[in-house]
Amino acid sequence: MTVRFAPLVPIALALLAAPAAAQEPASVIAVPPMTTPDGSDRGAGGPAAIAWQATQLIASDLRSTAELVPVGPNQKDYYSYPEVTAPTFSRWRAQGAKFLLTGFVRANSDGRFTVGCYVYDVNKGRELGRIGFAVSSDDWRRAAHKCSGLAYTAATGAAAGMFDTQIAYVAETGAGLTKVKRIAVMDSDGNNQRFVTVGDSLVLTPRLSPRGGDVAYVSFVGGLPHIRVVDFDSNQQRPLVPTGGMTFAPRYSPDGNRVAFSMQQGPSTNIYVVSSAGGVPQRLTASPGIDTSPSFSPDASQIVFESDRSGAQQLYVMDANGSGQHRITFGGGWYADPVWSPDGQWIAFTRRIPGVGTRIGVIKPDGTGEQLLTTGPGDESADWAPSSRELIFERTGLDGRPALYRVAIGGGEARRVATPQAGSDPDWSGVID
Amino acid sequence: MRRAFALSALLLCAEAASAQLPGLRRRDPVPVAPVLVGIDALRADFLARAGSDIVYFGGDAAVLTPPARMTLAAQAAWLRQHPEVVVRIEGYADPSDTRDHALAVGARRAEEVRSYLVLLGVPAAQLTTLSWGKEKVAVLGSAPAALALNRRAVTVLVR
Numbered sequence: 220m221t222v223r224f225a226p227l228v229p230i231a232l233a234l235l236a237a238p239a240a241a242q243e244p245a246s247v248i249a250v251p252p253m254t255t256p257d258g259s260d261r262g263a264g265g266p267a268a269i270a271w272q273a274t275q276l277i278a279s280d281l282r283s284t285a286e287l288v289p290v291g292p293n294q295k296d297y298y299s300y301p302e303v304t305a306p307t308f309s310r311w312r313a314q315g316a317k318f319l320l321t322g323f324v325r326a327n328s329d330g331r332f333t334v335g336c337y338v339y340d341v342n343k344g345r346e347l348g349r350i351g352f353a354v355s356s357d358d359w360r361r362a363a364h365k366c367s368g369l370a371y372t373a374a375t376g377a378a379a380g381m382f383d384t385q386i387a388y389v390a391e392t393g394a395g396l397t398k399v400k401r402i403a404v405m406d407s408d409g410n411n412q413r414f415v416t417v418g419d420s421l422v423l424t425p426r427l428s429p430r431g432g433d434v435a436y437v438s439f440v441g442g443l444p445h446i447r448v449v450d451f452d453s454n455q456q457r458p459l460v461p462t463g464g465m466t467f468a469p470r471y472s473p474d475g476n477r478v479a480f481s482m483q484q485g486p487s488t489n490i491y492v493v494s495s496a497g498g499v500p501q502r503l504t505a506s507p508g509i510d511t512s513p514s515f516s517p518d519a520s521q522i523v524f525e526s527d528r529s530g531a532q533q534l535y536v537m538d539a540n541g542s543g544q545h546r547i548t549f550g551g552g553w554y555a556d557p558v559w560s561p562d563g564q565w566i567a568f569t570r571r572i573p574g575v576g577t578r579i580g581v582i583k584p585d586g587t588g589e590q591l592l593t594t595g596p597g598d599e600s601a602d603w604a605p606s607s608r609e610l611i612f613e614r615t616g617l618d619g620r621p622a623l624y625r626v627a628i629g630g631g632e633a634r635r636v637a638t639p640q641a642g643s644d645p646d647w648s649g650v651i652d
Numbered sequence: 653m654r655r656a657f658a659l660s661a662l663l664l665c666a667e668a669a670s671a672q673l674p675g676l677r678r679r680d681p682v683p684v685a686p687v688l689v690g691i692d693a694l695r696a697d698f699l700a701r702a703g704s705d706i707v708y709f710g711g712d713a714a715v716l717t718p719p720a721r722m723t724l725a726a727q728a729a730w731l732r733q734h735p736e737v738v739v740r741i742e743g744y745a746d747p748s749d750t751r752d753h754a755l756a757v758g759a760r761r762a763e764e765v766r767s768y769l770v771l772l773g774v775p776a777a778q779l780t781t782l783s784w785g786k787e788k789v790a791v792l793g794s795a796p797a798a799l800a801l802n803r804r805a806v807t808v809l810v811r
Contacts, residue, residue: 366668396788421787424751437755442731442782444755464686465759465783468752488756509756525753532753555750564668576794577748596796599750607701615747619792644751 227642234651237368246374249316249341250289251296254303254323264356269332270324273363277336280367280382283634285609285627286375290314303337308344316341319496320370324359332354336366338373347373348577364408377606378562378650382407385606385648387425387434390414390625390640400643402436407647409637415451419602424468424600427648428475435459435469435478435495438589446480448495460493460500468511470558471495472519473649478512479503479513479522492539503541514566514586515539523547523584524567533632534568536584547586556600559584561649562607565628569599579612581628596610603645611636611645684792692723694737702726702807707765709803714760724765727807728772738810739778741765746802747786748794758783765805780810 245610253270258641262268274292281289298306303321309321321334334349350369364383371381390403402425405412407626414420420440427434438447446466449456460466465483470566472479472495479492482500488509491500504510506528522539525532529546532553537544548554560567565581572578576596597615604611608628615621621643623636636645688696699705705727707720716724731737745754747770762781768775791801 394792423785423787425753439787444783444785465755467755481756483756483759486760486767488759509753509760511756512750512752553750553753553755571748571750577750 233458245286245288246317247288247309247315248281248318248320248374249289249296249314250274250291250320251298252292252294254298254300254320256300256323256325266324266326266332269334269359270322272333273324273359273366274322276360276363277367277370280364281370282340283408283625284371284375285629285631287371289317290316303335306339308339309325310343311341318347318370319373320366322366327353332359334359334366336369340373359411360406360410364406371606374607375606381604381650384650385427385431386611386636386645386647387415387427387648388638388642389422389425390638390642391618391621392418392640394619396573401448402434402594403638403642404434405638410583413451415449415454424644424646426469426471426646428471429473429649430475430650433475434494435471437467437469443552443568446478457497459495460491460497468513470514472515473517473561474519477519479515481511481513490522490541503537504544510535512556516559517561519648521559521584523559525555525557532571534566536583547584548582548589549586550589555627558602560603560607561605564607567601567603567610568609569601578624579610581610592628592630593624597621598624598633601645602645605648605650611647613643613645655691656722676781691809691811693735698730698734698737698809700729701730705807706738706804708800708802709761709805711803714757714764715721716764717723721768724768725772728774731769731774731778732772735778738778740782740808740810741769742806742808743781743783744788744790744802744804744806745786747789747797748799749786751786755783758785761803761805 253274255270259431265344278289281287303323319339319341325333335352337349338347340347348369354362361383369384382595384407385404387404387405389400392399399418400422401418402415402422405411415434425434425436433448433450435448437444444465446459446469447456448459462586466480468481469478477492478495481488482491486586487507488511489512490513491502491506493500508527510526513522515522520539521536521537526535532555533546533559534548534554535544554568556569558567567581569577570580577597577599578591578595579593579601580591599613601610601612609625611625613621614624620641623638623642624633625636626633706721707723721773741762743758745757764782765780789802791798
């Protein structure tokens, strides 16, 4: 997954859509079957087979978004190899498409495959971007996800790399007192799930390291809840800090070098930060109440957190060294679980409204523009998609079983994210290179 | 504990004797209640004399109510008479709370109970605390009554 044969063309900024504006109608993108050079092997595992599967995966990726409606792949829409870079735009305009994704898969002499994708504005007859990779036959899925990301970025202006990402969550089996919780990590399209913990002790709130490979989470192993870090390739794990007290609510800094978390001392809980390699934690808050759920701004200069220092829990922002603490929410009920968006524009939160339940909302870091995005009554634990345009969250149904959902901040219904087990505490990774 | 062992040994002998002499229905002097030994006997005695091992909290708070203080006074009296017993106070939040905050609230409730027991003369060395957050619910459901039964602190005899 290395040799990129064409640089990603910078996308016209005029396409940038204002986030959280009134819901825009979804755009149709034609996704006809990717083609192969003439004379390619048509057998199973050959370029033609991979081209068909890759196109299906791209359509599935784009269908999972709120902004794009893919049409295809349909067998009747095959096009020739030269048409990859010179499409007949009138053909796709007639299908009502605003965008078009073409591409090809070619077998190389070294046994690898070249996957190339191109995205066009159909009305203007203009190329918006291209991307390509030389991959082993096992890696075509990642190349296809990168193609989906190219189309999504071209159409919405969102940051690139949306689909080649991972989601960590707590997989739940059983119910009530016999419930077993295990930390699972899966590709964001729901494939390739594996368990990081074996279910021998209670676990909560997995957080993927931005560098990949590590998950910080809360474990009850040994009795006292505390943060552990596991490398999920080697399965080696260790406590984040050596402490006799309860530690919880971990979140990595955007560069992955630090972890902000909460530590309990007697009746009060405060926020600390520590190197992700370990060491001596630095204390950031010192209120007699409960300060928890810290989350870094994308430039790592600030931290948003929740505190009950004024009564009910509200959201506060402070500098990353603990100075300048100020409150940003003033609504009724409680505000909890703040998470800063990757583009820095929004802070997602869970709002508890007495008699209504818990709902997911967003607010700007200066405390303006609050809006609730979900209906509840049992929604919580939101985290951002790498695009900053969607949230993944946990919704508990009437049967008491939690499931993962995603919702666009531009509006629209929340949609279920398929997981093999009941799921809670989702964490969506950033872009993986 | 030793007396309990002796009782169960006596019971075994009585059964053996009646098996050897069929037809002779002997009047059984041994009560039929299960014989508890060790920590189980202590737990049963603690429950009987303290009235309850659970105290409940209102709303979002960790404030001890008058009934909770009465229960804890009885627990403290028992714990003062059993200085060899170590207890773990386990705090819980209700499932309508958010995950992180629930852990902190559970800890605060356990800490409130611990402080009150110390105030009533129980040596601090006898007491440890633990928060379960909103995990391990006692009563399922989102009705107010179900939520109220989950906002609790439980005094667990460890040894």
